[in-house]
Amino acid sequence: MAFDELRGRLGRSFEKMRETSKMDEMMLNSFLKEITCTLLDADFPKLALTEIERQSQDIINLPASSNKGKLIYEIILTELVSKLDPGRSALFLVKSEPSIVMFIGLRGVGTTKTCAKYARYHRKKGFRPALVCADTFNTNAFFRLKKVAKYEVPVYGSYTTDPAELAAEGIAKFKNEKRDLIIVDTSDRHQQYSTLFEEMRLLSESMNPDLIVYVMDSSIGQAAFDQAQAFKQSFTRGVVIVANINCNSKSCGAISAVAAAKCPMILTETGEKNSEEFEAFEAKPFVRRLLEQEKMRRYTTIMESMTDEGIVDDQNIFFSFFKLINISYVFGRA
Template identity: 50%
Template sequence: MVLAELGGSISRALQQMSNATIIDEKVLNDCLNDITRALLQSDVQFKLVREMQANIKSIVNLDDLAAGHNKRRIIQQAVFNELCKILDPGKPSFTPKKGKPSVVMFVGLQGSGKTTTCTKYAYYHQKKGWKPALVCADTFRAGAFDQLKQNATKAKIPFYGSYMESDPVKIAVEGVERFKNENCDLIIVDTSGRHKQEAALFEEMRQVSEATKPDLVIFVMDSSIGQAAFDQAQAFKQSVAVGAVIVTKMDGHAKGGGALSAVAATKSPVIFIGTGEHMDEFEVFDVKPFVSRLLGMGDWSGFMDKIHEVVPMDQQPELLQKLSEGNFTLRIMYEQFQNILKMGPIGQVFSMLPGFSAELMPKGQLDSSNPKLMNESRMMRIARGSGRPVREVMEMLEEYKRLAKIWSKMKGLKIPKKGEMSALSRNMNAQHMSKVLPPQMLKQIGGMGGLQSLMKQMGSAKDMMGMFGGGDK
């Protein structure tokens, strides 16, 4: 995942600081130097990095901190806040409204994945009840209209373009007018990819913008662009009124720090990230959960939202009942694994859980001793029937035993009705959950106090049980 290496480096720097016996000026400087080095190696612009370091130092004045202050927590919070500031300009982007025609113009460098992103953006809104349409105003790149046409047809989204007309301004105006007349409420204009040194193409982009008067201009940026990101993004911002950013190819392994620089250059919020080639590999971007995941702190709310999206409503009451009874079967494990697979790439899902990958993901070879659950003959029949090696059947059963052990600890968990999450029931459930969660995960949350605070923030049984696939009993 892009930025994973950066996140790991920052997390290690913070962890080394936390392991120090005394937090003094040297420890703070060492921590900040490690973070600075990590950001620069990830292609974040030098000026941004120096500003961030200076801001943290001004916030964390160790001499001014009174006795009793948690210096480690203050430093960690300062790093978190400064990363959020880089990614959040403090102003929301234009938000389209259903039933009211909005024009959204996409701009970006060649090869940034702009045309695919246009379709993903349209598809996302189509699923939520909008009536989107696509206009191909890219007459520069050979095959651009064919690509948009193919994508739009696959997603069943109306489109407009021309093989004959060479004037992108004319195509854009005609397409916007047509779809306004057809009562489309989200008209997306795809433009040619261009580089800041291509003055003619930048002038063309400005003309398309003037002619179509878009409600929102979105700058599409490849996460692997590197050091050139800041200057390129700034050039686009100076030519058209960039109001939002979409970062693509976040499923790659590039350094990715350029993405942070580009956001700072446009002073516009990131609204979506592309996490793969498929149409639905497209996520709404939320700054705080993203930085939290970047620093290995997880994203509980995002994880719960994904759970609620994939667990069928008719399964939720029964699952909750079995959860409270501590009753775990292979069928439940199968059903929940199926639900997890619907949530997206496993690595992204696990990154939402603090310490989960370190604590709960199996490392190396699992114990391959014969499980007591079934005999060798039956395991061989299952292997033959599924076309898998016997070893994998045994590993699956070991995984079942591990999960069953965790599930059994849920027995007796109090499940209050919606709206009845009292302080007493929150504390009771927090005590119960503290016995279930792995030590590292509990530590990342902030111990028992952090877990109780988390329960309080959730505010309802539905939210509390969301991470286990539940709703209201």
């Protein structure tokens, strides 16, 4: 299911609910089932949806005088934060001593493009980045890296066949040139993460990087858990970049899977026409930004003073919340 279809299904469901002048228990149950099924189709964690349904049912069964809208809002907020919390943040580099960052990824996930974009991003932040092509498997790897770097960041490459030796040459060169961020791009020839991690673990031992970045495409959804867990076990100084979050309806599944593996992560896009932004993922601000856009802030104010006399207010709050579940807001500013 494409992400636009996901938004459309959610939007249609809540539009119907908003237009209903009066809603009884049966209608609310039907509404919750429709929404949770849609989110399940989008690869959202089943455990979170089950818990939301269970707790929402408890709220529905409360006396009529209860503030059901506010209570259900709090349930949704708490469950989303809980299931999307990786436990620790992916802190960005600070300018001090030269930092060495090693990028790794499976074939086809866009590691080289993300690597170059990461360099350009830090250049705009005041760093003096440089790129080292340590991919000795692909014959055009050096030229490809120079192209995606858009000639804005210097790139080192040579005919050396040993990736460890090539990386050492490039790192030494850029340290002499007083570059404060040296980013090493590696081979993406592997299709299995187990063989990739084994090869890259040996390479990292020779490089001793300050940070190892594993690029993962969000289209794999909850299947990201095994990769994230294996990555965390293989590298102690690692962070996962989850790419293409806007293009895939399984983005929530991938984010929750990486969070379940307790891997710090960064969200971004890939491709020439996409925004060159990176955001260290933190569950609570992320969820609050989804919930509390300008329209939702108004409904939050309503909830604070809402009584059960206005059942339509409850419906509007539900509608507004799910109308705002759009991964593209991750790059918005509250």
